[in-house]
Amino acid sequence: MSEPVENSVTGHRFLQHHFFTARQQYDSAKLGMWLFCVQEILFFSGLFMAYAAVRFFYPETMLAAHEFLSVPMGAINTVVLLTSSLTMALAVRSAQLNLQKNLKFHLVITILLACVFLVIKYFEYTHKIHAGMLPGKYYAGEGLAGSPWIFFGLYFLMTGVHGIHVIGGIVVMVWLLIRARRGDFGAEYYTPVENVGLYWHVVDVIWIFLFPLLYLVK
Amino acid sequence: MTTAAETIDPAEGNEPSYLSATKGLRSWLFTVDHKRIGIMYLVAVLLFFMVGGLLAIGIRIELATAPGDFVSAQTYNKLFTLHGAIMVFLVIIPAIPASLGNFILPLQLGAKDVAFPKLNLASFHIYVVGALFLLYAIVSGGLDTGWTFYTPYSTSTDTSVIAATTGAFILGFSSIFTGLNFIVTIHKMRAAGMTWTRMPLFIWSLYATSVIQILATPVLAITLLLLTMERWLGIGIFDASMGGDPVLFQHFFWFYSHPAVYIMILPGMGVISELVTTHSRKNIFGYRAIAYSSVAIALIGFLVWGHHMFVSGQSMIASAIFSFLTFGVAVPTAIKVFSWVATLYKGSIRLTTPMLYALAFLFLFTIGGLTGLFLGTLATDVHLHDTYFVVAHFHHTMMGGGLIAFIAGLHHWWPKMTGRLYSELWGKIAFVLVFVGFSVTFFAQFVAGTNGMPRRYHSYDSLSPAMRDLYEYWQSISSIGAYVLGVGMFIILFYLIHSLIRGKRSGPNPWGGKSLEWETASPPIEHNFHGHPICKHGPYDFDEIDHQGA
Numbered sequence: 001m002s003e004p005v006e007n008s009v010t011g012h013r014f015l016q017h018h019f020f021t022a023r024q025q026y027d028s029a030k031l032g033m034w035l036f037c038v039q040e041i042l043f044f045s046g047l048f049m050a051y052a053a054v055r056f057f058y059p060e061t062m063l064a065a066h067e068f069l070s071v072p073m074g075a076i077n078t079v080v081l082l083t084s085s086l087t088m089a090l091a092v093r094s095a096q097l098n099l100q101k102n103l104k105f106h107l108v109i110t111i112l113l114a115c116v117f118l119v120i121k122y123f124e125y126t127h128k129i130h131a132g133m134l135p136g137k138y139y140a141g142e143g144l145a146g147s148p149w150i151f152f153g154l155y156f157l158m159t160g161v162h163g164i165h166v167i168g169g170i171v172v173m174v175w176l177l178i179r180a181r182r183g184d185f186g187a188e189y190y191t192p193v194e195n196v197g198l199y200w201h202v203v204d205v206i207w208i209f210l211f212p213l214l215y216l217v218k
Numbered sequence: 219m220t221t222a223a224e225t226i227d228p229a230e231g232n233e234p235s236y237l238s239a240t241k242g243l244r245s246w247l248f249t250v251d252h253k254r255i256g257i258m259y260l261v262a263v264l265l266f267f268m269v270g271g272l273l274a275i276g277i278r279i280e281l282a283t284a285p286g287d288f289v290s291a292q293t294y295n296k297l298f299t300l301h302g303a304i305m306v307f308l309v310i311i312p313a314i315p316a317s318l319g320n321f322i323l324p325l326q327l328g329a330k331d332v333a334f335p336k337l338n339l340a341s342f343h344i345y346v347v348g349a350l351f352l353l354y355a356i357v358s359g360g361l362d363t364g365w366t367f368y369t370p371y372s373t374s375t376d377t378s379v380i381a382a383t384t385g386a387f388i389l390g391f392s393s394i395f396t397g398l399n400f401i402v403t404i405h406k407m408r409a410a411g412m413t414w415t416r417m418p419l420f421i422w423s424l425y426a427t428s429v430i431q432i433l434a435t436p437v438l439a440i441t442l443l444l445l446t447m448e449r450w451l452g453i454g455i456f457d458a459s460m461g462g463d464p465v466l467f468q469h470f471f472w473f474y475s476h477p478a479v480y481i482m483i484l485p486g487m488g489v490i491s492e493l494v495t496t497h498s499r500k501n502i503f504g505y506r507a508i509a510y511s512s513v514a515i516a517l518i519g520f521l522v523w524g525h526h527m528f529v530s531g532q533s534m535i536a537s538a539i540f541s542f543l544t545f546g547v548a549v550p551t552a553i554k555v556f557s558w559v560a561t562l563y564k565g566s567i568r569l570t571t572p573m574l575y576a577l578a579f580l581f582l583f584t585i586g587g588l589t590g591l592f593l594g595t596l597a598t599d600v601h602l603h604d605t606y607f608v609v610a611h612f613h614h615t616m617m618g619g620g621l622i623a624f625i626a627g628l629h630h631w632w633p634k635m636t637g638r639l640y641s642e643l644w645g646k647i648a649f650v651l652v653f654v655g656f657s658v659t660f661f662a663q664f665v666a667g668t669n670g671m672p673r674r675y676h677s678y679d680s681l682s683p684a685m686r687d688l689y690e691y692w693q694s695i696s697s698i699g700a701y702v703l704g705v706g707m708f709i710i711l712f713y714l715i716h717s718l719i720r721g722k723r724s725g726p727n728p729w730g731g732k733s734l735e736w737e738t739a740s741p742p743i744e745h746n747f748h749g750h751p752i753c754k755h756g757p758y759d760f761d762e763i764d765h766q767g768a
Contacts, residue, residue, distance in 0.1 A: 017745075018330035018407075028333040028406040035398045039436050046440030046470065050455060053466055136460065137452035147461030153453030157444070 012188045026191050033195040037202045040165075044206050047158050051213060054150050061146030066217040068133050068141075069155070070124060074215040077120050078207065084113035085204045092197045095180075095190035103185060103193070107177045110200070114170045121163055128152070155214055162210060165203045172196050235637065239744040250335035251744060255342050256321030257635065260628075262345065263317050266308040267621075268711070273301040275704055278659075282697035284690045286677030294676030295362035296377070302365030303382065307389050308349055310616055311478065313624045314485035315431075316345070316396050319424050321635055323400060325735035325742060326418045328409025328751035333402040341395035344388055351385030354378070364674070366475070367442070369456040369467040373449045380449060383442040390435045390442075393481070397431030400424050409734065411753035418733045418757040419508050423488025426512035430477045430484070430519065438474035441467070465530050472523035480519040482616055483583075484512055486623030487554055490576050493626055494558045495758040496731045497573035498565030502758050504557040511550035518547040528599045537596055544594035551587055555580065570729070571645030575626030578653050582622060586614025589664070604674075607667025610660040618656060625652075625710065632714065633728045637741040638721035644713040651706030658699030666692040733757040 012022055019025040055062050091106035132140030135153030176196055179185065185193055236253045246254055276297045280288040289297065324332055332338050355361050355378040363372040363379060372379050404425050408417070445467065447453045454460030456467045487508075495502050502508065524532055524540030532540075558580060567573065589611040592598050602608060633639055671678070671689045678689050727736040732755065738747050 016335075018335065020750075024406055028402050031405055032334060032337075032398055032402045035401055035432055039394055039398070039432050042433055043436035043440055046437045046444075049470070050444060050466070053463065054455065057463070058461065135447070135451050135453040137454070147454065150454050150461055153447070153451070153455060157447060157453070161443075 014184070014189050022189070029191045029195060030198075033198050037198055040199075040202050040206075044158075044161070044209075047154070047161065048209070048213070051154055051158070054154060055217075058146050058150070061144065061148055062151055063217050064144050064146075065133075065148040065151040066214065068128070068131065069215045070127070071215050073120055073124050074211050077117050078211050080113050080117050080120070081204050081207050084110045084117070085201055087113065088197045088200045091176075092190065092194050095185045095193040096187060098187040100180070100183065100186070104177065104180050107173055107180060111170055111173050111177070114166055114173070117166060118163065121159065125156075128156075158210055158214065162203070162206055165206070169196075169200050169203055172199070233743045233748070235739065235741040236744045237637075237741050248339065250331070250339050252320050252324050252332050252335065252338055253635075253742060253746075255338050256317050256319075258342055259312055259320060259345070260317035260635075262349070263309055263313050264711075266304050266349070267313075268707075270301055270304040270309055271704060271707060273297050273304070275700060277301060278697040278700040280676055281693045283694070284677065284679040284681075284686050286679070289676070291676045292362065295674075296360035298674065299361045299364050300356060303352060303361065303386070305616075306365050306478075306482075307386055308352065310482045310620050310624075311389075311393055312345065312396075313621065314489060314627060315400070315424055315427055315481075316341070316392075318489070318624070318627045318631060319400065319420075319485060320396070322631055322735055323403065323421060323424055324407065325634075325738065325746055326421055326733050326757075327403065327407055328412055328734045328747065328753060329403065329407035330745050330747070332399045333407055334399050337395050338399055341392045341399070344395070345392040348385045348387075348389035348392060351381055351388060355381035355385060366471060367445060367467075368471075369445065369448065369464045370458070372445060373457065380446055383446050387439050387442045387446075390439045393431050394435045397428035397435075400428040401432070404428075409751045409753050412734075413753075415505065415509075416753055416756050418488075419491035419502065419505070419512075420485075420488035422509040423484045423486075423491070423512045426516040427481050427484045429513070429516050430481050433520070434474045434477035434481070437470065438478070441470040441474060444470070465527065465532070468527050468530055469523070472526045473520075476523040476526065477516075477519045479612075479615065480515055482620045484515060486579070486583075486620045486627075487512065489623045489627035489630070490558060490579050491554075492731075492733070492757075493572050493576035493630055494561050494565075494580075495760070496630070496729050497570055497576070498562055498567045499730075499760045500561050500565035500758070501756070501760065502557070503560035503563075504553070505756075505758075507553050508557050511553045514550040515547060518543065518550070522547055525594050525599075528596060529603050541594055541596050545591065548587060548591060548594075555584055555587070570629075571640075571642055571649060572626045572630035572729075574646065574649045574653075575622055575629065578649070579619060579622045579626060582614050582618030582656065586611060586616075586618050589614065601670075602667060604672055605667035606663040606671050606673055609673050610663035610667060613660050613663075618660070622652075622656075628714075630729065631735075632717070633724035634735060634740050634742070636718060636721075637724055637739075638717045639724045639728065640717035640721055641713050644709060648706045648709040648713070651702050651709065655699050655701070655703030655706055659696050659703055660699075662692040662696035662699065666696070730760075732759055 015022050015025055019028070087106045087109045091103055091110060094100075094102035094106055128134070132142075133152050134140065134149070135156050136149050139149035139152060141148065141152075173196060176193055179192065236251055240249075246258065249255065276289065277294070280286065280294055280297075286294070320332070320338065324330065358381060359376065359378045361379065361382045362375055362377050367379065367383060404417070404421060444453075444455060448456050452460070455462040456464050458464055491502060491508055522540060522544045524536055525544045528537050528541075589607070593602055593608060593611060629640070629645065666689055669685075669688060669692075671692075678686060681689070724740045726738065726740050728740070729736075734751055734753060737751060
């Protein structure tokens with residue numbers, strides 16, 4: 001930690017009383033967010049391990065069952081999410097450069113892209129549900145040997161938990177947008193924008209692993 | 219809350235203490251002051267400790283005699299499950315980090331608060347919500363799976379598994395947020411002059427604990443989510459009849475829960491480092507060795523989960539590797555124990571109540587650790603697995619280690635937290651009862667276990683008369699020990715409450731400690747320190763104090 005400096009020297013109006021400097025508060029928030037991201041990765045790692053175990057037990061079932069997932073839809077969603085990560089990064093940059101209009105514009109685009117992702121996911125889910133490709137004891141599909149219900153259980157669980165994170169992302173981005181309209185962010189203070197950006201990139205990275213593991217089984 | 223203590227004035231200065239700075243229930247429930255949050259955690263933990271302890275007494279009454287005459291088999295299953303679940307999730311995991319740690323960590327670092335005060339409060343509220351789910355599970359049919367929720371039983375029993383797993387899931391996030399907060403606080407909030415090697419070892423141990431909380435707890439969350447889905451939707455991943463694998467659940471569960479036992483013991487080790495130095499007026503022997511061994515335990519602790527599955531059909535080669543790594547985790551633990559003993563050597567040992575508990579820790583935890591090696595050895599584990607030997611082993615580590623250290627730390631920091639001194643005489647009387655009661659309870663279980671008595675049976679009446687009498691002999695001794703232990707615990711409760719009302723006022727530094735928390739008033743002011751504290755020396759530089767004739 002650096003030497004204590006009085007609040008008035010480097011402070012801004014969002015500086016909390018228990019920090020000496022804005023820099024200390026910024027560093028703390030960022031470290032906290034990175035640790036939260038670590039926690040998120042470990043959370044999903046449990047699902048990835050479950051996937052690895054099931055794939056090790058039943059490679060053929062996995063290969064056959066994955067044919068029922070739509071690669072084009074998954075690929076479009078990957079592009080949608082990657083683009084939203086770009087606009088999120090641009091939003092952070094806009095806040096750092098104090099470009100208020102750009103900040104709000106990029107946040108809106110990111111939110112819209114996240115919604116597009118969920119809409120496409122909704123169509124994918126409806127299709128699976130109609131075909132009876134459901135988890136566990138609700139499985140009613142035909143033409144698959146082995147225990148495909150475990151694959152679909154994992155599919156719904158992994159994409160479902162990821163989808164909940166996307167919804168969470170939309171909620172915090174709407175909160176950012178409200179604060180941005182109030183003029184809270186600028187070159188002085190953009191910690192929340194940057195931290196939500198970090199979160200959003202993690203959600204994106206997780207999808208980048210989910211897509212090949214579930215849709216592109218070889 | 220501690221109504222009597224709220225009227226206390228600070229020992230020095232005109233600023234009111236954190237207890238009397240603001241008034242009313244809302245000023246407690248929605249406070250962002252780490253000290254008040256620590257006190258609220260403490261009250262909650264002590265409350266659940268009493269509930270869990272009374273459940274244990276219920277178990278001991280049943281087992282004192284061979285027939286299942288006190289409660290039904292089903293009730294017995296619920297008793298030991300709730301005892302385990304409450305003690306693990308609601309007591310031992312939050313006991314030291316969330317109550318004592320929350321209170322002491324910012325003070326020892328010379329900070330005004332933790333890095334994220336609101337997140338700290340959220341973690342307490344999440345804890346309460348999680349606890350309510352567990353309590354709901356109790357009243358809506360109980361839980362009889364054991365605290366480990368093993369499949370396939372947990373997916374087929376009629377009891378409230380989903381309410382309990384939801385509760386544990388939520389409690390996990392409380393634990394993660396505390397850990398996250400502590401790591402950031404330790405990195406970013408240290409006072410001027412507080413280098414990493416000037417930090418009290420309690421901080422190092424909380425750091426290591428927090429690392430485990432962040433890395434392991436999310437895996438528990440996903441495990442419990444999978445289990446809930448298995449029970450609710452029948453996804454089949456843990457169900458052999460649907461092509462799943464029940465042992466996979468055990469791997470998942472112990473990947474969290476073995477590191478979790480280090481969440482329970484590492485903060486206790488930190489407390490002991492503070493106590494053996496302060497109460498023997500000696501600098502710690504091997505500061506770096508103790509600090510780094512905390513981190514080593516945290517890391518190696520992630521690689522030993524398979525030793526819970528030596529008889530679950532795990533491959534022999536995996537078992538051998540896990541056994542080897544289990545011995546590996548004993549090495550940093552032993553480094554700590556030897557360092558503490560070396561610290562005591564030629565020290566001016568004062569047998570205060572906290573010090574007595576610290577010495578008891580050294581004795582009991584060492585027994586717990588060494589018997590762990592019996593269980594980590596493949597050949598002996600086959601004999602001892604699922605016997606009372608295991609029960610006695612983990613109670614020596616969890617209670618003889620974790621909770622004894624918690625009680626030690628509670629006595630050590632009680633004057634700081636409340637501004638009051640408790641009765642040393644009653645403290646020592648209670649200590650004798652707790653130590654003797656505990657040792658009798660679990661020594662008897664070691665003997666019963668080596669004689670092959672399995673755990674989790676509520677009646678052992680139908681055995682051959684020789685075995686029945688042997689087990690009944692040791693189990694009844696164990697029960698007598700448990701009653702003595704219970705009496706000791708209630709005495710502690712009474713004299714601590716009494717001290718709030720009638721206890722003598724404590725000065726800022728009743729033990730002559732050298733770390734920063736002793737440089738502020740008892741109880742501390744709302745913002746912890748007047749001005750900005752500067753750390754000028756290590757946490758255990760006691761030489762000058764001795765010259766002043768302390």
